[in-house]
Amino acid sequence: xxxxxxxxxxxxxxxxxxxxxxxxxxxxxxxxxxxxxxxxxxxxxxxxxxxxxxxxxxxxxxxxxxxxxxxxxxxxxxxxxxxxxxxxxxxxxxxxxxxxxxxxxxxxxxxxxxxxxxxxxxxxxxxxxxxxxxxxxxxxxxxxxxxxxxxxxxxxxxxxxxxxxxxxxxxxxxxxxxxxxxxxxxxxxxxx
Numbered sequence: 001x002x003x004x005x006x007x008x009x010x011x012x013x014x015x016x017x018x019x020x021x022x023x024x025x026x027x028x029x030x031x032x033x034x035x036x037x038x039x040x041x042x043x044x045x046x047x048x049x050x051x052x053x054x055x056x057x058x059x060x061x062x063x064x065x066x067x068x069x070x071x072x073x074x075x076x077x078x079x080x081x082x083x084x085x086x087x088x089x090x091x092x093x094x095x096x097x098x099x100x101x102x103x104x105x106x107x108x109x110x111x112x113x114x115x116x117x118x119x120x121x122x123x124x125x126x127x128x129x130x131x132x133x134x135x136x137x138x139x140x141x142x143x144x145x146x147x148x149x150x151x152x153x154x155x156x157x158x159x160x161x162x163x164x165x166x167x168x169x170x171x172x173x174x175x176x177x178x179x180x181x182x183x184x185x186x187x188x189x190x191x192x
Contacts, residue, residue, distance in 0.1 A: 001150075002029055036120075043116040044143035047185075050109040057102045064092050064099060113139045122148075137189050144186035162187030 003015065006022055023030055033041075068089055093099045117123040117135040120142060127138045144161070151157040158164045162182030166172055174180045 039116065039119050040143065040146050043113070043120065043139055046109060046112045046116050047139045047143050050106065050113055053102060053106045053109055057099070057106055060096075060099050060102055061093065064096060065089055068092050110136065117142070137192050140185040140189040144183040144189075160186065161190055163190055 003018070003022075006018060007015070010018070069085065072085060072088070114135040117127075117139055122142055123135070123138055127133050127142075141161075145157075148157065151160065155164065159181065160183055162172060162180070162184070164172065172180070172182070
């Protein structure tokens with residue numbers, strides 16, 4: 001937000017030059033990356049990678065299901081009894097090496113996300129006390145917010161997370177052609 005303020009009406013293409021100028025003229029706006037910052041960066045990157053692997057898993061499973069359904073309905077024997085497609089799908093997933101590799105990678109990343117959360121006091125001291133809020137939901141919130149002190153008011157925090165209420169009493173929603181001004185990961189995690 002400080003970069004946006006300093007930018008004024010200039011295009012984002014000049015941000016590198018603007019950052020260099022700001023660090024020269026206003027070093028008080030910057031701080032060194034410390035251990036806590038590295039832990040947050042690790043959490044964000046692990047959470048992001050886990051999301052990519054989850055999308056890969058969904059795509060892989062959809063391809064297996066689609067292929068299976070095509071083979072089932074093109075077979076000479078005809079239709080299959082109810083529920084048999086699910087059983088065949090489960091067998092196909094279990095025997096597919098790509099699907100198994102993706103599932104293993106997702107398990108490892110889930111453990112890494114949990115380990116990253118446990119390294120942060122905000123998780124261990126605050127969020128673990130919230131019923132139903134485990135590391136898989138907490139991680140995107142922590143990664144999005146990073147430092148609660150950056151928000152001047154509770155209202156700005158709620159708006160950043162997409163939890164605010166509009167003047168007409170409705171919740172904001174994403175509209176075609178309009179930019180949403182909230183963090184989608186934080187909003188989805190709060191919804192969950």
